[in-house]
Each structure stands twice: as C-alpha cells, then as structure tokens.
Amino acid sequence: MFALVDCNNFYASCERVFNPNLNGKPVAILSNNDGCIIARSDECKALNIPMGAPIFKWDTFCKAHNVHVLSSNYPLYGDMSSRVMSILKQFTPDVEVYSIDESFLQFKGFENFNLNDYGQQIRQRVLKWTGIPTCVGIATTKGLSKVANKIARKYPNQTKGVYVIDTEYKRLKALKWLKIEDVWGIGRQLSKRLLTKGCKTALDFANLPEDWVKANFSVVEARLHRDLNGVPTLTLEEYNQPKKAIATTRSFDYTYSDINYIKERVATFAVTCAEKLRKQHSSCHTIIVFLKSDKHKKEQPQYSKSVAVHLPYATNSSLIISNTAVNTAVQIFKKGIQYKKAGVMVTGLVPTDNYQLNIFENENPKHQPLMQTIDKINSKYHSNKIKLANQDLQRTWKMRQERLSPRYTTNFKDIIVVK
Missing domain, CATH: 3.30.1490.100 (DNA polymerase, Y-family, little finger domain)
Structure with a gap:
C-alpha cells in the first residue's frame, strides 16, 4: 500500500503556526520579489483570487477584503518541511519526498494494520509536533493514493483527513468522481486531447484499452493508466538521485x-x-x-x-x-x-x-x-561566510520582500520570546 501525505495550504500554515492571529483569515503568499500570488489559504480561494495573480492588480482588492499578503519566507518553509518529513520517516522507512509539502510513503508488511487509524496517527503527530495540518490518502498504488488524498482534502468532515481506497468499489467510485483535468500527471494539453476522446473522468481514462494507451501516449501516461487500474507500476523514487543538470x-x-x-x-x-x-x-x-x-x-x-x-x-x-x-x-x-x-x-x-x-x-x-x-x-556555520571577492558579501539573494515575516526557526534574532 502507498500513502500520499500532503500538507494543507503549506506556506500559509507555516505562517499560522507562529502567528495564530492568521487562523481563519484569508492569507496569500507572494513569489520572489513580491510579484504574484503563489499560495492561498482556503479563505483566500473562497474570494476567487486566482493563482498567479499579479499583486499590483489585486492589492486594492486584498486590502478591501482584509487579505493578509506576505512575502515568501523560504528559510522558514524549508525548515518546517524538513521537520514534517522527519516525522513521516518514523512511520515507515520507505519515503519519497515528492515536493516541499508532499511525500509518498510505502507500507510493506502492514497487512494486519488498520491503515485508516495509522493515517490518523500520522496526521495527529505531525499536527502536534509542528502545527501543520495534513491530509492522508492511502491506496494500492501511487496514482490511486493521489486520488484518495484529493477525497480526504475535499471532504474533511466525512473522512477526518484520511481516506483509504482498499476495495474495487471504492476505486471505481473515486475515479468516477475525479475529473480528467484533476488527475495527477494529466496536464492541460493532454486533458483536452482526452476530452476529445470522450474521457471526462479518471474512470473514463482508466477504462481505455491498455494497448491503445501504449500506442497513443508516452510511457508516463501508460504507467499512470496501469496505476489507476490498481496495478502497482509507479515505484518510490530516490530523493537524492543525482541531477542531470x-x-x-x-x-x-x-x-x-x-x-x-x-x-x-x-x-x-x-x-x-x-x-x-x-x-x-x-x-x-x-x-x-x-x-x-x-x-x-x-x-x-x-x-x-x-x-x-x-x-x-x-x-x-x-x-x-x-x-x-x-x-x-x-x-x-x-x-x-x-x-x-x-x-x-x-x-x-x-x-x-x-x-x-x-x-x-x-x-x-x-x-x-x-x-x-x-x-x-x-x-x-550554516551560512555562506566565505565567498568569492566578486560576490556581494552582505546578501546572497537580493529580492524585494517588503512583507516578510520573521524567520522563526532559522534565525536566533527571530526566535519567539515567551514572557
């Protein structure tokens, strides 16, 4: 079985851990140089502020609706991510860090475990130790664990943040619910191409003949097709694999x-x-x-x-x-x-x-x-103390960050003092 653990609104959640006044309020995080919005809380999404919105166009709107707009605090987000991933490795040795806020876990030898309860333990420990809320999707393949995670995220009251696809009935129901454009690995252009073939849902894609998929799509889509049909094809990847560029x-x-x-x-x-x-x-x-x-x-x-x-x-x-x-x-x-x-x-x-x-x-x-x-x-010394003479000795990354929050966990000067 595979699990996908995804941190909810990760950048906004990191800010809320150290500034509880932001809880329940719309929060938007800006890109480098405070250019455009790259992360939004659920309250911000409810205001229909689009991803990638240039802040100079939306600044007046954000002020009118009391949206808290913050600069990206990458040292804080990176450190909080590292803490979350360290906790996940306590539940299984097989972990693939997929992104700064997502990880795939593989459960080998967990046949006698109640995986729904195990998923709840993961959520509770991450929340208690870091303050970051998560959702957990568990299924027989990586592709289906992505689908399960979307269901856990979409219906938190019914699932309590954890959903397990462990039967054929659940698999078919989940794939029928998921739109083709929301399938992991199906991009905008590919979804348009599949829509012309009558594929409106993930189930429509899964029901396509395997030989036809192999003949008309790349090996990536062919593997995803097998994964969605419950055949484990996508395996955990080495996180520290050397890059080619x-x-x-x-x-x-x-x-x-x-x-x-x-x-x-x-x-x-x-x-x-x-x-x-x-x-x-x-x-x-x-x-x-x-x-x-x-x-x-x-x-x-x-x-x-x-x-x-x-x-x-x-x-x-x-x-x-x-x-x-x-x-x-x-x-x-x-x-x-x-x-x-x-x-x-x-x-x-x-x-x-x-x-x-x-x-x-x-x-x-x-x-x-x-x-x-x-x-x-x-x-x-965890810093670029030694540089070449043609570098700026004061700053490494020169970015406009006019709305930057303190680096609570990576800078002694910004550590919270409890009085």
Missing part, C-alpha cells in the same frame, strides 16, 4: 542596466551551481549563461540571450565556473537594456571521481582541497 536563476528585485551588478549576480548564481555540484559529487562539462529584459515592460527595448560554453575538462570548482560564467555574461551583455532576470546552468554532468581526463589541460590541483575547506566552513 543544475540551474540557478533569479528575477531581480528591480531592473538593472549596470554591468557590475549583472556580473555580481551571475557570479553568485555560478557559485551556487558549483556548490550543488559538489554536494552531489558531480562535475560539469558545459556552462550556460542567460540574460533577459523585463518582458512585461513592452515600452522598453526587449532582449534575451543565452550562450553555452564547453569546458576542456570537467570541474566543480567555484573559481572556474564563476570566472567562466562572468566572462560569458560580459560577452552577451548589451548596453541600454534594462535586465530583469539572469541565470546560470551547468550540464554535461559526470561523477567527480570517475571521468575522462584531458592530456593537455586539467584543473589546478589546489582547487579541490580549497573547495572542500570552504564547503566545510560554510556547512559548519
């Missing part, structure tokens, strides 16, 4: 045309990519750098450019990656353009301890012990 991209708090600002940002993005490479014990062969203007400001000149640089040898050195990225940014920089976004991506990844050496060019042997020392110090 790593990217660090950010929108700026404002638009900038200063090359020195652009160089500092690109250097910081490159160093972050290098740190991620070393964390998963990988090195890269290719570095991609891009710059973009603000597409929303139509009256200004528009510009977008990306360049890929192939290195003569694989590396994860912050010095080499940063230097290459900055030089590339200077090459593609164009005067007179107001830049809003930049990014660095590293690809062509290979294991650091097993890759082809170059007979003519290789990395300076002093770089690896230097990088290990920097990573050790930064890890020990």
